[in-house]
Amino acid sequence: MSAPLIDVDNLTIRFRTDEGLITAVENVSFDIAPGEVLGLVGESGSGKSVTAKSLMRLNSGNAEYDDTSRITLNVPGEPSLDVLSLKRERDMKPVRGGAISMIFQEPMASFAPAITIGDQMVEQLLLHTDMNKKRAKEISIEMLDRVGIKEPAKRFDQYAFEFSGGMRQRAMIAMALSTKPKLLIADEPTTALDVTIQAQIIDLMKDLVSEFGMGILFITHDLGVIAQTADRVAVMYLGRIMETGAVRDVIRRPAHPYTQGLINALPKLDDLDAPLTPIPGDIPSPLERPSGCVFHTRNPNHVPGSRYEREVPPMTEVSPGHFAALFPEDVPALQEPVR
Amino acid sequence: MLQFLQFATVRAAMALFTLLMVSLIVFTLMELVPGNCAERYLAFKNTQGSGISVADIEAEERRLGLDRPFLVRWGSWVGNVFLKGEFGDSCILRLNINDLLGDKFLISLGICLTALFLAYLIAIPVGIISASSNSALLNGSLRFVSYLGLAMPNFLLALIIMLVSTVVFGDSMTGLFSNEYRNADWSWARVGDFLSRAWLPVFILGWSATAFALQTVRALMLDEQAKLYVTAARARGLFGRRLLWRYPARHALGPIVNSLGFDLNRIFNELPIVALILTLTEAGALLLEALARSNDQQLAGAIIFLLTASIVAVNFITDIALALIDPRIRKSVMGGAA
Numbered sequence: 001m002s003a004p005l006i007d008v009d010n011l012t013i014r015f016r017t018d019e020g021l022i023t024a025v026e027n028v029s030f031d032i033a034p035g036e037v038l039g040l041v042g043e044s045g046s047g048k049s050v051t052a053k054s055l056m057r058l059n060s061g062n063a064e065y066d067d068t069s070r071i072t073l074n075v076p077g078e079p080s081l082d083v084l085s086l087k088r089e090r091d092m093k094p095v096r097g098g099a100i101s102m103i104f105q106e107p108m109a110s111f112a113p114a115i116t117i118g119d120q121m122v123e124q125l126l127l128h129t130d131m132n133k134k135r136a137k138e139i140s141i142e143m144l145d146r147v148g149i150k151e152p153a154k155r156f157d158q159y160a161f162e163f164s165g166g167m168r169q170r171a172m173i174a175m176a177l178s179t180k181p182k183l184l185i186a187d188e189p190t191t192a193l194d195v196t197i198q199a200q201i202i203d204l205m206k207d208l209v210s211e212f213g214m215g216i217l218f219i220t221h222d223l224g225v226i227a228q229t230a231d232r233v234a235v236m237y238l239g240r241i242m243e244t245g246a247v248r249d250v251i252r253r254p255a256h257p258y259t260q261g262l263i264n265a266l267p268k269l270d271d272l273d274a275p276l277t278p279i280p281g282d283i284p285s286p287l288e289r290p291s292g293c294v295f296h297t298r299n300p301n302h303v304p305g306s307r308y309e310r311e312v313p314p315m316t317e318v319s320p321g322h323f324a325a326l327f328p329e330d331v332p333a334l335q336e337p338v339r
Numbered sequence: 340m341l342q343f344l345q346f347a348t349v350r351a352a353m354a355l356f357t358l359l360m361v362s363l364i365v366f367t368l369m370e371l372v373p374g375n376c377a378e379r380y381l382a383f384k385n386t387q388g389s390g391i392s393v394a395d396i397e398a399e400e401r402r403l404g405l406d407r408p409f410l411v412r413w414g415s416w417v418g419n420v421f422l423k424g425e426f427g428d429s430c431i432l433r434l435n436i437n438d439l440l441g442d443k444f445l446i447s448l449g450i451c452l453t454a455l456f457l458a459y460l461i462a463i464p465v466g467i468i469s470a471s472s473n474s475a476l477l478n479g480s481l482r483f484v485s486y487l488g489l490a491m492p493n494f495l496l497a498l499i500i501m502l503v504s505t506v507v508f509g510d511s512m513t514g515l516f517s518n519e520y521r522n523a524d525w526s527w528a529r530v531g532d533f534l535s536r537a538w539l540p541v542f543i544l545g546w547s548a549t550a551f552a553l554q555t556v557r558a559l560m561l562d563e564q565a566k567l568y569v570t571a572a573r574a575r576g577l578f579g580r581r582l583l584w585r586y587p588a589r590h591a592l593g594p595i596v597n598s599l600g601f602d603l604n605r606i607f608n609e610l611p612i613v614a615l616i617l618t619l620t621e622a623g624a625l626l627l628e629a630l631a632r633s634n635d636q637q638l639a640g641a642i643i644f645l646l647t648a649s650i651v652a653v654n655f656i657t658d659i660a661l662a663l664i665d666p667r668i669r670k671s672v673m674g675g676a677a
Contacts, residue, residue: 056574058570058573058574061473089578089579090578090579092576092578093576096573096574096575096576097574097575097576098576101574101575102571102574104567104570104571106567109566109567109568110567110568110570110571111568111571112568112572112586112589112590113568113590113665113667114589114590114593114664114665114666114667115585115589116666120572120575123575123577124575124576127575127576127577128576159666159667159670161667162670175575
């Protein structure tokens with residue numbers, strides 16, 4: 001098997017603040033192969049956006065990466081790139097809009113309001129390719145057309161405020177894909193959109209993935225969206241991965257109580273009378289990070305005094321390719337006799 | 340281009356309408372003061388020792404046309420102001436207001452506009468650089484100079500400068516002209532003399548104005564830099580100066596330009612105190628004199644109207660500049676017609 005497109009190993013990110021060091025991401029590891037969609041799920045504050053931004057080194061200046069953390073980008077045919085070793089902004093070009101592109105949650109806010117969509121698209125192309133302005137404009141209009149924007153040549157000269165919400169996200173996707181990145185980071189790309197538009201955008205992204213053969217890191221808090229889009233999923237809580245595996249395995253047979261809680265908290269369309277069961281408690285303040293397993297303070301099955309209060313559980317394999325942050329004695333499948 | 344001309348025309352018409360409304364308000368305020376011009380003048384005469392009768396007042400009212408209805412009087416005042424640039428006679432001094440004001444208003448406006456222009460000329464680049472710089476030394480010293488400019492009252496600064504220049508140069512630097520040019524006709528030498536002295540009020544007014552503008556620019560820039568589109572632009576590979584000027588700086592410019600009209604008013608309001616200390620003869624001081632001491636509503640109205648007209652003019656210019664900077668404004672005014 002060839003090297004994964006992006007390999008995140010033991011990523012730990014802390015932010016220096018006036019209140020001290022705040023741990024946002026801790027010992028997170030994952031990889032994405034070409035053509036694969038990895039869903040990163042978690043509540044607000046789980047560190048999923050910080051993780052995604054670290055791939056492009058977009059976190060603010062007070063972010064500190066741990067010495068043992070590694071992010072390696074392997075673009076086929078090019079030497080692999082140690083992303084965290086990049087010091088100067090000019091050296092970050094390959095991970096910013098070149099091999100990696102990103103689309104954001106709010107399509108309105110992610111376009112500069114006083115620059116035309118076309119100018120922003122052309123600018124990115126000129127920055128990352130050696131094409132001239134005329135060619136860049138052609139490519140941009142082609143991309144707008146490809147993502148389903150009517151009258152792309154006219155739209156090219158318009159501003160973001162003249163687009164509807166769905167249109168803007170299409171344009172954002174067109175812009176992100178125009179440089180033919182190998183990895184697309186989609187940070188809650190459908191959260192701000194109507195449900196019907198959501199489906200269109202997800203379909204569009206799926207089409208484009210298979211067409212361009214790129215990997216996607218799809219960030220969302222919506223398990224339903226993940227079920228439709230991702231091949232594999234990683235569930236994050238307070239900066240740690242709680243459970244990871246193939247989407248079907250994780251959603252059908254969640255091993256970790258946090259994943260189970262997330263799934264139970266979803267409204268069920270087939271039983272509208274069923275009460276919603278939220279995960280008890282609130283996310284702890286990042287300044288008071290629980291010791292041991294970060295989830296133990298909210299785990300309804302937690303037994304006071306158990307080792308989860310003191311020790312960080314390892315990623316234990318529940319079934320092939322499906323891991324959960326549990327001690328082996330708590331993995332249900334491992335306790336059953338082998339048949 | 341056509342769209343833009345249309346926009347400019349609409350804005351000009353709106354500015355003209357605003358001016359008309361302002362003239363109505365100013366004129367009404369002038370009229371609201373107890374007693375009319377004839378009564379005040381004759382009351383003033385009375386204090387000088389000449390006796391007056393009701394018949395005198397009525398004769399005076401007829402002479403001044405005060406017996407006509409309100410709207411007619413407003414109409415003739417506005418007509419004279421707009422068409423001939425004439426503000427009529429001062430109520431008390433019985434002098435033509437245009438002669439009375441002379442160059443004073445233009446000089447005041449010139450000082451204020453120069454202070455404003457210099458303030459923004461300095462504040463915009465410095466504020467942008469300061470907002471994007473992490474240098475504690477640069478930001479600390481800028482903050483020190485700004486707060487000093489904001490916190491030190493202008494009259495104190497003026498007094499300090501007067502004291503220093505008297506001790507060091509033997510010239511108190513007061514007045515807008517040195518003695519030999521005070522009543523001379525305008526000539527290049529007089530302009531030179533004026534400029535050699537006018538920089539002082541400009542400097543005094545400009546310091547606090549710059550400090551104010553600098554804080555505004557910095558705050559607006561920090562605001563813009565935190566916006567998602569800047570992160571998105573960085574995510575596309577932009578960095579450094581190109582990112583700074585094309586994204587946050589360019590988008591912060593709109594609100595900065597927007598604050599110009601407001602600042603002109605603020606500077607004009609600060610001018611009289613500085614003018615009083617430096618014994619400048621300028622319109623702001625004249626306005627205070629007319630309002631507070633001699634109760635000369637015609638003169639006060641003329642100055643207020645001229646000041647408002649200047650602010651409306653600055654706002655018209657900033658509107659046009661805003662439209663050039665921000666397509667949202669251009670297109671919102673054009674609306675469906677675009």
